[in-house]
Amino acid sequence: MNAAQHDSKLRLIFDLMYTFFKMGLFTFGGGYAMLPLLQREVVERKGWATEEQLLDYYAIGQSTPGIIAVNTATFVGYFQAGFLGGIMATIGLVLPSIIIILLIATILRQFTDAAVLQHAFGGIRVAVSALVTFSVYRLAKAGIADRLALVWAVVCFAAIAFFKVSALWVVLASFLLGNLVQWGRERRA
Amino acid sequence: MSTYLLVILEFFKTGLFAIGGGLATIPFLREMAERYPWFSLEDLLDMIAVSESTPGPMGINMATYAGYNAGGILGGVIATLSLITPSIFVIVIIASFMKRFKESVVIQRGFYLLRAATAGLIAGAVFDVVVLSLFNVDVYRASRRLLDFFNWPALLMFALLVFLIRKFPKVHPIAFIGASAVMGVVFKL
Numbered sequence: 001m002n003a004a005q006h007d008s009k010l011r012l013i014f015d016l017m018y019t020f021f022k023m024g025l026f027t028f029g030g031g032y033a034m035l036p037l038l039q040r041e042v043v044e045r046k047g048w049a050t051e052e053q054l055l056d057y058y059a060i061g062q063s064t065p066g067i068i069a070v071n072t073a074t075f076v077g078y079f080q081a082g083f084l085g086g087i088m089a090t091i092g093l094v095l096p097s098i099i100i101i102l103l104i105a106t107i108l109r110q111f112t113d114a115a116v117l118q119h120a121f122g123g124i125r126v127a128v129s130a131l132v133t134f135s136v137y138r139l140a141k142a143g144i145a146d147r148l149a150l151v152w153a154v155v156c157f158a159a160i161a162f163f164k165v166s167a168l169w170v171v172l173a174s175f176l177l178g179n180l181v182q183w184g185r186e187r188r189a
Numbered sequence: 190m191s192t193y194l195l196v197i198l199e200f201f202k203t204g205l206f207a208i209g210g211g212l213a214t215i216p217f218l219r220e221m222a223e224r225y226p227w228f229s230l231e232d233l234l235d236m237i238a239v240s241e242s243t244p245g246p247m248g249i250n251m252a253t254y255a256g257y258n259a260g261g262i263l264g265g266v267i268a269t270l271s272l273i274t275p276s277i278f279v280i281v282i283i284a285s286f287m288k289r290f291k292e293s294v295v296i297q298r299g300f301y302l303l304r305a306a307t308a309g310l311i312a313g314a315v316f317d318v319v320v321l322s323l324f325n326v327d328v329y330r331a332s333r334r335l336l337d338f339f340n341w342p343a344l345l346m347f348a349l350l351v352f353l354i355r356k357f358p359k360v361h362p363i364a365f366i367g368a369s370a371v372m373g374v375v376f377k378l
Contacts, residue, residue, distance in 0.1 A: 027246075028361060060283060066204050066205075067249055067276065068211075069246040074276060087277060098269055101240070102257055102262055108239075119373045121370070122343075123369040125322040126322055126323070127370075128322075144305045171206050179298040181301065183298060
């Protein structure tokens with residue numbers, strides 16, 4: 001690699017990091033909330049991926065370990081500028097979160113005893129309960145394919161809520177059992 | 190074992206086994222709340238609220254917050270870096286044989302139950318925190334009067350919120366969280 005190529009690669013990596021930093025800074029919620037911004041920045045403005053590629057990254061990001069937005073950033077960065085590109089795009093994405101959350105957490109800790117804050121969080125907990133309940137409902141509607149899957153979802157719920165089974169075992173068991181059941185069904189068909 | 194080492198291990202594990210994005214990290218955070226003195230189950234709801242109301246992917250925000258509670262600013266930084274490390278490696282590996290992964294039968298079969306499990310897992314992880322925020326479990330244990338069991342203002346608010354969230358899915362969660370904070374102060378929740 002000559003000096004000029006080296007220079008342009010460095011610039012590309014910096015651009016990746018900066019672009020994903022902006023995305024981390026301007027989206028709330030991650031996951032699908034980030035898709036419109038990714039389409040504008042990564043597909044339309046930078047041309048780092050096509051629309052179809054981006055949706056592929058998303059689909060794979062959902063079915064692989066970790067945060068979907070992180071997985072997408074790693075994909076784009078890796079395909080543009082290799083391993084280092086993947087790492088730097090991802091670091092850029094999470095940097096705003098780290099800075100903002102640490103600031104807020106430090107400030108909140110100073111006021112934990114304030115009565116107003118206590119009541120405010122009392123209300124906020126109800127809102128989070130409602131939001132999470134609704135998210136679970138949507139996940140269940142989209143993710144439960146048939147009656148057996150419904151039974152399995154209930155089993156997983158009970159395992160976590162009442163029997164304190166580690167989520168790790170539930171994930172592994174789901175993967176293995178899913179393979180077993182589907183394999184059996186395909187053989188019978 | 191030093192706290193930092195535990196933070197690294199726990200968040201690496203979360204990054205490796207939380208499949209399906211930010212919400213999927215909640216069961217793992219819950220396990221940390223039970224196993225370590227880092228944060229309580231109620232803190233977990235507050236962390237979810239702050240993470241949904243600030244920029245950046247929710248899973249990253251929650252990891253930074255949880256890490257901060259465990260080990261201060263350094264704890265927040267290493268928790269987040271540990272969470273994204275498995276993702277980066279997994280995605281880089283997948284990127285090199287992308288087509289085969291997308292068409293892999295094993296992955297598709299596994300996801301038949303994994304998708305169902307995700308809903309059950311998250312519901313199980315938040316179940317008793319939601320119960321705590323909507324019902325006066327402690328007051329009821331002391332008085333044994335059924336009417337004491339219900340936290341009426343919280344339950345009414347919960348019902349109203351679920352209705353509104355269903356009716357207006359486009360409204361950002363931050364609006365519901367902000368309104369509920371005000372209600373919490375007004376009704377001294």
